[in-house]
Amino acid sequence: MFRFDPYSPANDADPFPAYKTLRDEFPCFYSEEAGMWVLSRYDDVLRALSDWRTYSSAKGNLIDEFPGRAGSTLGSSDPPRHDRLRALIQKAVTKRALDHIVEPARAVCKAHLAALEGKDSFDFVNDYGSKVTVDLLSYLFALPKEGSDEVRDNAVLMVQTDPVTRQKSPEHLAAFQWMANYAENLVQDRKKNPGEDLLSNFITSEIDGEKLLDKEVQLTVTTLIMAGIESMSGFFGMFALNLADMPDVRRALVADPTLIPDAMEESLRFNTSAQRFKRCLNVDVELHGQTMKAGDFVMLAYGSANRDDRKFENADSYDLARRPKGHLGFGGGVHSCLGAMIARLATQIAFEELLAAVPDFTRMDEQLKWVPSSNFRSPMALRLARG
Secondary structure: OOOOOOOOHHHHHOOHHHHHHHHHHOOEEEEOOOOEEEEOOHHHHHHHHHOOOOEEOOOOOOOOOOOOOOOOOHHHOOOOHHHHHHHHHHHHHHOOOHHHOHHHHHHHHHHHHHOOOOOOEEEHHHHHHHHHHHHHHHHHHOOOOOOHHHHHHHHHHHOOOEOOOOEOOHHHHHHHHHHHHHHHHHHHHHHHOOOOOHHHHHHHOEEOOEEOOHHHHHHHHHHHHHHHHHHHHHHHHHHHHHHHHOHHHHHHHHHOHHHHHHHHHHHHHHOOOEOEEEEEEOOOEEEOOEEEOOOOEEEEEHHHHOOOOOOOOOOOOOOOOOOOOOOOEOEOHHHOOOOHHHHHHHHHHHHHHHHHHOOOEEEOOOOOOEOOOOOEOOEOOOEEEEO
């Protein structure tokens, strides 16, 4: 009997065989372990992402939601509330042009790579990827330099779920509360001492005289720090894993760094760190011979949709020349990732610098330990040996 358990360590290690079975045999499947329906085909997932009236985010978008978050953040609200939040946040983001982060990001990458000089091996995730993302987020939000390791540790815990109890553990909930308190202190400080950073822009941005509420700023910052650190660091790790496992691709990027953006997009399709998010049905939906009832939760399996041969030819193959259009590595519909441009730019810079400094590397561990998460998939560590 087929089962799909998003909490299984085996699923973390390799979800793609199960995804294929879902797409081919059970495209609308009820997972007893998750307590929700699973949509796995590209067209079905994209349709759900595009139809917020039917597939609502207002009860949360995380498979295992945090108390008080649903309805108060960009990812966990529907229009028109979502549109107001997005417009205000977009206005804040665009105040800081992308080219303002290029040199700080490059300097951060160079500094962390310099610390690895002379070492025959290093842990990409903990020695480079996560440090770069924390420092870049610290720059964008003007976070205090003290306690950056604690910020990163709590961001990592926030995305995790206990695979045994299949829910957030007290440790994970405590990490969310720690980050919420951290964000609240930042908000109160920045209201008294505004600057040119992204957080100050969130607080002061307004449209037709309307600003973000303090709670909205706090929860948005909490979510953005979590996503900015763990989601971006997670994608860094997945991209590095692809390059370690595909030396021909890595050598092509070393020879021609202008190919890095194409390689990034294919990695976002092939191995996105954002695997699964949820919606709640506002009405009954008939799909593939199944009836999903109003009030049921539905899991949208981005990682499966991106491997659907109905959309992408030879979808289980990584193809540098593919240039995939419409992949769901950054979601889709009204909830497409607002930070996608920043994430793309940061990833390009991070890997330009990495491949210039360490052009040849191999993976040291055949078996990887994966972040236990019902939403995300990325390695806890990725030890690389220089070639």
